[in-house]
Each structure stands twice: as C-alpha cells, then as structure tokens.
Amino acid sequence: MTDELIQQLSKLIAEDIKSAPAAASVEQLVERLKRDERIERVIQVNADNALGFQTFVEEGGTANVGIHLHDFDVEKLQQVLKVFWKSLQPKESPNNLPRSGVAKFVGRDAELEKLHIQLQKGELVAISAIAGMGGVGKTELAIQYAKTFKAAYPAGVCWLLAREMNIGTQIVGYALVQLGLRVPDGIELPDQVSFCWRNWPEGNALIVLDDVTNYPNVEPYLPPDNPRFKVLLTTRLKFGPPVQTLPLGVLAPEKSLELLEVLIGKERVEAELEVTKSLCDWLGHLPLGLELVGRYLASMEDLSISEMLFRLQQKAQARKAIEDEALDTDQETWTLTAKRGVKAAFELSWDVLDEKSQHLGKLLSLFALAPIPWELAEQVKQKHCEMYPENGEFVTEEFRKARGNLLKFHLLQVAGQGAYQLHSLIREFFRNKLEGEVDVKG
Ligand SMILES: Nc1ncnc2c1ncn2[C@@H]1O[C@H](COP(=O)(O)OP(=O)(O)OP(=O)(O)O)[C@@H](O)[C@H]1O
Numbered sequence: 001m002t003d004e005l006i007q008q009l010s011k012l013i014a015e016d017i018k019s020a021p022a023a024a025s026v027e028q029l030v031e032r033l034k035r036d037e038r039i040e041r042v043i044q045v046n047a048d049n050a051l052g053f054q055t056f057v058e059e060g061g062t063a064n065v066g067i068h069l070h071d072f073d074v075e076k077l078q079q080v081l082k083v084f085w086k087s088l089q090p091k092e093s094p095n096n097l098p099r100s101g102v103a104k105f106v107g108r109d110a111e112l113e114k115l116h117i118q119l120q121k122g123e124l125v126a127i128s129a130i131a132g133m134g135g136v137g138k139t140e141l142a143i144q145y146a147k148t149f150k151a152a153y154p155a156g157v158c159w160l161l162a163r164e165m166n167i168g169t170q171i172v173g174y175a176l177v178q179l180g181l182r183v184p185d186g187i188e189l190p191d192q193v194s195f196c197w198r199n200w201p202e203g204n205a206l207i208v209l210d211d212v213t214n215y216p217n218v219e220p221y222l223p224p225d226n227p228r229f230k231v232l233l234t235t236r237l238k239f240g241p242p243v244q245t246l247p248l249g250v251l252a253p254e255k256s257l258e259l260l261e262v263l264i265g266k267e268r269v270e271a272e273l274e275v276t277k278s279l280c281d282w283l284g285h286l287p288l289g290l291e292l293v294g295r296y297l298a299s300m301e302d303l304s305i306s307e308m309l310f311r312l313q314q315k316a317q318a319r320k321a322i323e324d325e326a327l328d329t330d331q332e333t334w335t336l337t338a339k340r341g342v343k344a345a346f347e348l349s350w351d352v353l354d355e356k357s358q359h360l361g362k363l364l365s366l367f368a369l370a371p372i373p374w375e376l377a378e379q380v381k382q383k384h385c386e387m388y389p390e391n392g393e394f395v396t397e398e399f400r401k402a403r404g405n406l407l408k409f410h411l412l413q414v415a416g417q418g419a420y421q422l423h424s425l426i427r428e429f430f431r432n433k434l435e436g437e438v439d440v441k442g
Pocket residue numbers: 101102103104105106107108132133134135136137138139140141211234235236259287288291423424425
C-alpha cells in the first residue's frame with residue numbers, strides 16, 4: 001500500500017517539477033521519499049481522517065507538511081501535496097512587465113548575455129542603455145532580458161514608460177500596487193519617490209526606463225547610488241558616461257529568415273527561398289518591418305513572395321517621389337534601408353485596411369504612447385459619433401472588428417487587461433495619415 005502511495009506521490013511531484021523546475025526542494029523531497037528506509041514513517045496515519053503528510057527533514061527531525069491523513073486516500077493526499085508544493089514555490093517577484101508581442105524571439109542570445117554582464121558589474125548603479133533605431137527591437141530585448149533573468153532580481157522588475165508619462169508618478173504607482181508600500185500623502189512627488197527607494201524590498205531590483213528621449217529629464221528619478229539597483233534604459237539616442245551603451249543592430253540574415261518562417265510557414269519560404277532572402281535584405285533585417293510583412297503575407301495565402309517584394313518596391317518608389325530623402329543623408333545606409341522597408345510595409349497594410357480600421361488607427365495615434373484602455377477608446381469614438389452624426393453612428397461590433405484588423409496586421413498590439421498599444425513608429429505613421437503625409441523621422 002505504501003509503495004503504491006509513494007509511487008503516486010513521486011509521479012505527482014515529478015509532474016509538478018516538470019512545469020516548475022525552479023523548486024528544487026520538492027525534487028529533494030521526492031528523492032528523500034524514494035531513498036528513505038524508514039518509509040513507513042514518512043506518511044503518518046492519524047485518526048479522524050485529518051489531512052496530513054509528514055516527512056523527515058534532518059536526521060532525527062520531522063516536519064509536518066500538511067494536515068494529518070487517516071486512510072491512504074490518494075486524492076486527499078494529492079490535495080495536501082498541492083498545498084505543500086505551493087508553499088515551496090519561490091514567490092513570484094513583483095513586476096509590471098509589458099506583454100511581448102513577438103511571434104518568436106530570435107537572434108539575441110549574445111546581447112542577452114552581454115547585457116546581463118554589463119548590468120551586474122560595477123560598484124555603482126549600473127546604467128545600461130540599449131540603443132538603436134526605431135523598430136530594431138530595443139524594447140523587446142529589455143522585456144526578454146527581464147523575463148529570462150528575473151531570478152536575479154528578487155526585489156522585482158519595475159517597468160517605466162520614459163517617453164510621455166510622468167516617471168515619478170509611475171514609480172509611486174508601482175510602489176503602491178506592486179510592493180504594497182504605504183507612500184505618505186501630502187508630501188511632494190520627489191519626496192514620495194525617495195520614500196519608495198528607501199523602502200524598496202531587499203535584494204537586487206531592475207528598473208527599466210523604456211524609450212528615453214531626454215536623459216536629463218529622467219535623471220532626477222533614478223534610484224540612489226546603491227549597487228542593488230540596476231537601471232536599464234532603452235533609447236534611440238546615444239548617451240555618454242555614466243551610461244554604458246549596448247548598441248543594437250538589425251537581425252542577422254538567417255535570423256530574419258527564421259522570423260519570416262515562423263510568421264508564414266517553412267513551406268512558403270522554402271518554395272521561394274532566394275526571393276525570401278532578397279526580401280529580408282530589402283527590409284534591412286529590421287524586426288518591425290519583417291513582422292509587418294510577415295503578417296501581410298500571412299493574411300494573403302495566395303500572394304507569392306516575389307509579388308510581395310515587387311509591391312514593396314513599388315511603394316517605396318512612389319514614396320521616394322514625394323519625400324525629400326536628402327534630409328536623411330547623415331544616416332547610415334542600413335538605417336535608411338530599414339526605414340524605407342518598414343514604411344513601405346506599413347503603406348501596403350494601410351492600403352488593404354477598410355476605412356473603419358484606418359480611422360481607428362488614426363484615432364489611437366492621438367492617445368499618449370502608453371497602453372490605451374479599450375473602454376476609453378470606445379468612449380472617445382462614441383462621443384465623436386455623437387458630435388458628428390453625419391459620420392455615422394457608433395457600432396460596438398464594427399469598432400471591435402476594426403481593432404481585430406489592426407491586430408492582424410501587427411499595427412496594434414495587446415498590452416494586457418483590456419488595453420492596447422501602438423508601436424511608436426506605427427503611431428507616427430498613423431499620425432502622418434491624420435495630419436496629411438509629413439515625413440517621418442525615427
Ligand atoms: N529579436 C526579435 N525577434 C522577433 N521579433 C522581434 C525581435 N525584436 C523585436 N521584434 C518585433 O519587432 C517589433 C519592434 O520591436 P521593438 O518594439 O522592441 O522596437 P524598438 O527598438 O523598441 O523601437 P522604438 O525605438 O520605436 O521603441 C516588435 O513589435 C516585436 O514584435
């Protein structure tokens with residue numbers, strides 16, 4: 001009977017370990033259960049069928065890890081173990097990481113490692129910046145870094161939007177919601193922020209400032225000089241000391257091919273391998289451009305890749321005729337290539353959007369560069385319809401369908417909890433549509 005039970009236990013725990021390998025203590029428990037010669041005493045039988053589970057912890061000692069059990073009721077025991085198992089799980093450190101929108105994260109292993117080393121070294125606060133052009137994958141790299149290395153930050157990951165929102169308010173908000181700090185009211189914001197840093201939980205913490213456009217503006221909000229605070233910025237700009245920069249380039253050719261394969265399927269890529277390689281080159285291997293083209297191709301299964309490349313080239317030609325590219329001569333060639341590619345990809349997607357979806361894109365571009373609560377977008381649209389009845393009435397389903405179209409073409413991303421977000425470049429493109437074709441810088 002006991003053997004059978006132990007087998008059940010081992011199986012259950014092994015399954016749990018598979019889904020959460022971090023909790024080595026349970027693994028140890030399985031081993032202990034298997035090896036313990038005094039196995040009879042591992043499970044304690046008690047009166048009145050109280051749920052219970054007891055095991056040896058050290059020589060001579062025992063630990064109660066549940067509520068006592070009378071019969072060998074496997075189901076009940078499993079229940080107990082679940083409770084026990086949960087209590088052994090490492091507590092999830094606080095974080096407010098944004099959702100990643102990648103089909104598959106490709107080609108940044110070396111950068112992830114480099115970034116980790118850069119952030120860990122140094123006696124002072126390590127400030128690292130991921131720098132590079134729009135759409136190259138800076139924000140994504142920061143998200144993936146925080147996810148991959150979250151165990152190195154037991155005091156949490158605090159994600160701050162540096163571009164448009166007040167950073168001080170965000171820090172205080174994070175401390176209230178994620179850390180449960182009682183930040184005093186009635187004092188100035190800088191003092192509230194200092195309070196937060198002083199009362200931050202013990203251990204290393206990662207503070208991410210996404211999309212810094214002006215370093216002097218964010219500097220006053222940086223955490224105090226304490227090596228446990230690691231600061232990571234993402235920016236399109238280049239900074240000097242004390243910021244250490246990790247320049248981020250476009251993807252390696254084989255990695256952009258891999259990304260397209262994930263988006264449109266291996267067969268389609270293999271059927272036109274050489275053209276697909278040219279397409280990736282033409283897009284300058286910029287992840288955002290690849291993503292837009294991939295989604296466009298995915299939505300049109302009959303479209304050949306050579307026809308896609310032709311359409312993109314046509315778009316770029318047409319744009320060149322109306323834009324003054326001389327303004328960009330200080331930029332490197334690869335940046336120009338990548339920019340031209342993403343713009344042409346956006347234009348193609350724009351052309352296939354129906355009017356309502358185009359309108360939604362333009363409307364969302366008026367919101368701040370932060371997650372937009374969908375409810376709010378609906379309210380704004382509704383008000384707009386009331387004010388201008390000649391433009392038609394507000395229909396919830398139509399509005400949501402338009403959202404679906406933008407999501408399909410990667411022109412909009414889910415930000416979690418009923419909120420959506422425009423990528424900064426896409427937002428600029430939509431804005432230009434709204435304001436009437438002005439050149440985009442980025
Ligand atoms: N390594 C990657 N693998 C797959 N997809 C990626 C990768 N990096 C970025 N992406 C995709 O490319 C898009 C652009 O990336 P991201 O938003 O990180 O760019 P960015 O450099 O932060 O741009 P900006 O300067 O405009 O903020 C994202 O939507 C993401 O889906």
